[in-house]
Amino acid sequence: MSFKITVLGSAGAIPTINRNPSGMVVVMNNQYFLIDCGEGTQMQLRRYNIKFQRINHIFISHLHGDHFFGLIGLISSMHLNGRTEPLNIYSFPKLQEIIEIQLEASHTHLNYPLIFKPLTGDTEIIYNDEHQYVKTFPLNHSVPAVGFVFTEKPRLKKIKKTFLEKEDVSIDEIKKIKAGADFYGKNGKFYPNTAMTIDPPKPRSFAYCSDTKYDESIIEHIKEATLLYHEASFGEEMKDIAEEKLHSTARQAATIALKADVKQLMIGHFSARYKQADDLLLEATAVFPSTIAAEDGLSLGLISSQT
Numbered sequence: 001m002s003f004k005i006t007v008l009g010s011a012g013a014i015p016t017i018n019r020n021p022s023g024m025v026v027v028m029n030n031q032y033f034l035i036d037c038g039e040g041t042q043m044q045l046r047r048y049n050i051k052f053q054r055i056n057h058i059f060i061s062h063l064h065g066d067h068f069f070g071l072i073g074l075i076s077s078m079h080l081n082g083r084t085e086p087l088n089i090y091s092f093p094k095l096q097e098i099i100e101i102q103l104e105a106s107h108t109h110l111n112y113p114l115i116f117k118p119l120t121g122d123t124e125i126i127y128n129d130e131h132q133y134v135k136t137f138p139l140n141h142s143v144p145a146v147g148f149v150f151t152e153k154p155r156l157k158k159i160k161k162t163f164l165e166k167e168d169v170s171i172d173e174i175k176k177i178k179a180g181a182d183f184y185g186k187n188g189k190f191y192p193n194t195a196m197t198i199d200p201p202k203p204r205s206f207a208y209c210s211d212t213k214y215d216e217s218i219i220e221h222i223k224e225a226t227l228l229y230h231e232a233s234f235g236e237e238m239k240d241i242a243e244e245k246l247h248s249t250a251r252q253a254a255t256i257a258l259k260a261d262v263k264q265l266m267i268g269h270f271s272a273r274y275k276q277a278d279d280l281l282l283e284a285t286a287v288f289p290s291t292i293a294a295e296d297g298l299s300l301g302l303i304s305s306q307t
C-alpha cells in the first residue's frame with residue numbers, strides 16, 4: 001500500500017529562487033492530502049506532476065501567510081479546471097472568512113462544495129477512513145498552530161501457506177483466522193492463531209511539525225513515527241532568535257527526533273539566510289544521524305518495518 005510524501009516547499013517565511021514556502025503532499029492508499037499551501041503551491045504541484053484535482057483534503061497548520069497564501073489560487077484553479085468533487089479544508093476558523101471574502105470580491109462562484117472543518121488546536125482525530133487517520137496536536141508558536149500525524153491502520157495477519165496446504169479452510173474461517181481466531185482441523189487438531197499466521201508490518205506514520213519552538217510536550221504525539229518532518233528555521237548560532245520567534249534550530253529538531261525515537265527525521269522551513277542547508281544538516285546529524293534535509297520536489301516512500 002502506498003505511503004509517500006512529496007515536499008512542495010522547504011523555505012521558511014520568505015521564498016527563495018530554489019525554495020517555495022511550506023507545502024507537502026501525502027499520498028496514502030491513493031488518497032491525496034495536502035499539508036499547508038504557501039504561495040505558489042499550485043505551480044509546485046504542476047512542476048512535480050501531482051494531479052491536484054485528486055486532493056480532497058487540505059490541512060493548514062496555522063494562519064501565517066507562508067502556510068496559506070497559495071490556497072485561494074489553488075481553490076480557483078480547481079474551479080476553472082472543472083472540479084465538482086467537494087474539497088475539505090481543515091484549519092483555524094478565521095481562514096473561512098478570509099477565503100470567502102476573496103471569492104466574493106473576485107466574483108468567483110465555485111462549481112464545487114468547499115467544506116471548512118475548524119480545528120480546535122487541541123489533540124483530536126480530524127480525519128478517519130478505512131485505511132488511515134489523521135490526528136492533530138498543539139505546537140508552540142507565536143499564533144495557534146497544530147502538528148499532524150498521519151497513521152495507517154493495522155493490516156490483517158497473513159496466513160501461512162504450510163497451514164493452508166494441510167487443512168481445508170473455508171473463506172469465512174480464513175477471515176476469522178486473519179482477525180485473530182484459533183482453529184480446529186478436521187481431525188480435531190488444535191491450531192493456536194500464532195501457529196497459523198504471520199503478523200502484519202507495524203503501521204507506518206508520518207508526523208509533521210511546522211512551525212514550533214523546541215517543546216518536549218510534542219514528543220508523546222510523534223513517538224516512534226516512521227518519518228518526522230520538523231522545522232529547523234535556524235542553526236544553533238541563531239538559537240536566541242529562534243527562541244524569540246518561536247522557531248527551532250536544526251539541533252533542537254534532531255533532539256526531538258532522538259527523544260521521540262522516530263525512524264527518520266526530515267528538517268525544513270529553512271530561513272532564507274541559508275543558501276544551502278548543508279550546515280543545518282550537519283548540525284542535526286550530529287545529534288540524530290538518520291536526518292535528511294528537505295528540498296523542493298523531494299519524494300520519499302515510507303518503509304514498513306516488522307516490529
Ligand SMILES: [Zn+2]
Pocket residue numbers: 062064141211
Ligand atoms: Zn509560522
